[in-house]
Amino acid sequence: MAFQPQNPDYRAFIEQIFRAQPFMMALGAALERIEPGETEISLQIRPDHLQHGGTVHGGVIVALADNGAAAATLLPPGQAVVTAEYRISFLAPAVGHTLLARGTVLRPGRSLIHTKSDVIAVADNREILVATALGSMVPFAFNKP
Amino acid sequence: MAFQPQNPDYRAFIEQIFRAQPFMMALGAALERIEPGETEISLQIRPDHLQHGGTVHGGVIVALADNGAAAATLLPPGQAVVTAEYRISFLAPAVGHTLLARGTVLRPGRSLIHTKSDVIAVADNREILVATALGSMVPFAFNKP
Amino acid sequence: MAFQPQNPDYRAFIEQIFRAQPFMMALGAALERIEPGETEISLQIRPDHLQHGGTVHGGVIVALADNGAAAATLLPPGQAVVTAEYRISFLAPAVGHTLLARGTVLRPGRSLIHTKSDVIAVADNREILVATALGSMVPFAFNKP
Amino acid sequence: MAFQPQNPDYRAFIEQIFRAQPFMMALGAALERIEPGETEISLQIRPDHLQHGGTVHGGVIVALADNGAAAATLLPPGQAVVTAEYRISFLAPAVGHTLLARGTVLRPGRSLIHTKSDVIAVADNREILVATALGSMVPFAFNKP
Numbered sequence: 001m002a003f004q005p006q007n008p009d010y011r012a013f014i015e016q017i018f019r020a021q022p023f024m025m026a027l028g029a030a031l032e033r034i035e036p037g038e039t040e041i042s043l044q045i046r047p048d049h050l051q052h053g054g055t056v057h058g059g060v061i062v063a064l065a066d067n068g069a070a071a072a073t074l075l076p077p078g079q080a081v082v083t084a085e086y087r088i089s090f091l092a093p094a095v096g097h098t099l100l101a102r103g104t105v106l107r108p109g110r111s112l113i114h115t116k117s118d119v120i121a122v123a124d125n126r127e128i129l130v131a132t133a134l135g136s137m138v139p140f141a142f143n144k145p
Numbered sequence: 146m147a148f149q150p151q152n153p154d155y156r157a158f159i160e161q162i163f164r165a166q167p168f169m170m171a172l173g174a175a176l177e178r179i180e181p182g183e184t185e186i187s188l189q190i191r192p193d194h195l196q197h198g199g200t201v202h203g204g205v206i207v208a209l210a211d212n213g214a215a216a217a218t219l220l221p222p223g224q225a226v227v228t229a230e231y232r233i234s235f236l237a238p239a240v241g242h243t244l245l246a247r248g249t250v251l252r253p254g255r256s257l258i259h260t261k262s263d264v265i266a267v268a269d270n271r272e273i274l275v276a277t278a279l280g281s282m283v284p285f286a287f288n289k290p
Numbered sequence: 291m292a293f294q295p296q297n298p299d300y301r302a303f304i305e306q307i308f309r310a311q312p313f314m315m316a317l318g319a320a321l322e323r324i325e326p327g328e329t330e331i332s333l334q335i336r337p338d339h340l341q342h343g344g345t346v347h348g349g350v351i352v353a354l355a356d357n358g359a360a361a362a363t364l365l366p367p368g369q370a371v372v373t374a375e376y377r378i379s380f381l382a383p384a385v386g387h388t389l390l391a392r393g394t395v396l397r398p399g400r401s402l403i404h405t406k407s408d409v410i411a412v413a414d415n416r417e418i419l420v421a422t423a424l425g426s427m428v429p430f431a432f433n434k435p
Numbered sequence: 436m437a438f439q440p441q442n443p444d445y446r447a448f449i450e451q452i453f454r455a456q457p458f459m460m461a462l463g464a465a466l467e468r469i470e471p472g473e474t475e476i477s478l479q480i481r482p483d484h485l486q487h488g489g490t491v492h493g494g495v496i497v498a499l500a501d502n503g504a505a506a507a508t509l510l511p512p513g514q515a516v517v518t519a520e521y522r523i524s525f526l527a528p529a530v531g532h533t534l535l536a537r538g539t540v541l542r543p544g545r546s547l548i549h550t551k552s553d554v555i556a557v558a559d560n561r562e563i564l565v566a567t568a569l570g571s572m573v574p575f576a577f578n579k580p
Contacts, residue, residue, distance in 0.1 A: 353494025
């Protein structure tokens with residue numbers, strides 16, 4: 001579906017919000033792509049991202065899958081989003097050198113934005129879908145000085 | 146509901162698994178309580194747990210809410226669990242000095258264990274329910290020598 | 291949690307909406323209780339509610355669990371709700387003579403209302419929790435003359 | 436993804452199970468397509484499927500979305516599935532003359548099968564995605580004489 005952004009500066013806005021999240025910076029996540037209704041976030045897998053079995057911890061996968069950025073591409077200026085809820089299905093163990101989280105808006109609404117997200121593990125030249133998620137985001141007006 | 150543990154050493158087993166998870170150790174999470182079908186995990190909130198708005202990032206909340214530990218209290222010896230999926234509802238902004246995640250088994254089964262989890266933010270002497278989750282865990286036999 | 295209704299006629303409003311739903315009437319569902327932030331719906335189990343194994347079909351359970359009524363108790367006059375999404379966990383086979391669905395508001399918001407619901411099967415004098423659900427509802431203003 | 440059925444008679448098995456569900460028959464649902472890991476179910480919309488606003492009731496949509504049939508195409512002989520849980524997002528009001536539910540297996544496992552489902556409303560010559568769902572199914576051996 002082709003979406004029309006309402007904020008001409010949506011890319012700069014999302015990059016700024018992203019870099020202002022200490023937890024995403026501590027994980028080492030990076031924004032790879034920002035399009036209307038779509039974002040891609042990457043993560044170079046490190047030892048401190050793992051669980052006891054040597055695969056990436058679910059909390060890390062969820063942090064990438066959570067679709068605030070994709071939803072935020074479609075907001076008017078002066079609004080941000082908060083995650084209301086999501087559901088994630090873990091389909092395969094996350095092993096490899098890189099995780100990619102591709103977020104997509106399913107349906108933008110004024111009071112609720114439905115999103116989905118696929119998380120892919122890249123190992124050598126293989127991509128494996130390790131998780132898929134459905135979420136909903138609530139837009140709100142943030143305080144301007 | 147009162148559950149009967151099948152592994153007499155379930156407490157030691159869960160403590161061992163928990164400490165073997167680099168991501169939980171990097172976050173600073175601690176096991177506070179282990180009972181049959183119930184666990185409590187605590188986290189002292191640090192600046193690197195936050196998102197841009199100053200509240201705890203959803204990925205951190207989910208990492209605590211994910212109910213492997215509660216499900217694992219009811220496993221027979223030689224089994225572990227993997228999270229199949231979960232759904233989390235974010236009810237209030239997570240602010241305060243400490244998060245507590247209380248995991249509970251709703252229904253233990255041989256092929257699937259249904260769990261729920263409440264995440265509470267403690268600020269001063271007030272406890273606020275910030276998230277509630279439903280999940281399912283799949284038991285599996287791990288490598289025995 | 292004690293909630294304060296904003297619409298003095300919330301009971302009449304919910305009864306009217308409930309009776310106006312042909313699918314709920316076709317199933318034979320009945321409203322048993324309406325309190326601020328809480329409702330109970332009952333269903334006398336009939337042969338056409340079942341699936342092949344003789345237990346109540348998941349679609350019937352979900353129809354009862356869907357929490358519009360509980361959320362609607364807290365709306366101001368002139369608003370209704372639409373279900374944005376929900377997640378249901380099936381905990382036990384639904385057998386017996388009656389199903390009871392107890393809906394509760396977890397957190398009412400202006401743009402989103404978080405709800406939960408438990409569905410109980412009554413057989414003889416035993417109550418069994420057969421499903422538990424988390425959902426979210428979006429309030430909207432309906433057409434006024 | 437291309438899946439290999441383990442039961443040579445999977446089509447006959449699914450048709451038999453489907454017709455043995457009184458609730459699906461009462462709704463008027465029909466199996467349109469059965470392929471390995473994929474099914475399509477159709478429903479001609481009737482007045483008794485509706486809610487008060489004139490759109491199809493969520494319980495009907497969920498009854499179609501619930502992916503037992505898609506999961507069952509990949510079972511070995513002598514096994515059936517039970518739905519453990521699912522999550523459904525309602526994306527648009529369901530209006531039109533027909534609903535189509537397209538179920539797909541995301542990942543088949545011996546103890547858990549991850550599925551997804553899209554529900555489409557057909558009106559005139561337009562198809563609208565009205566709901567999308569993620570679910571999990573647990574295989575079990577059924578009693579043979």
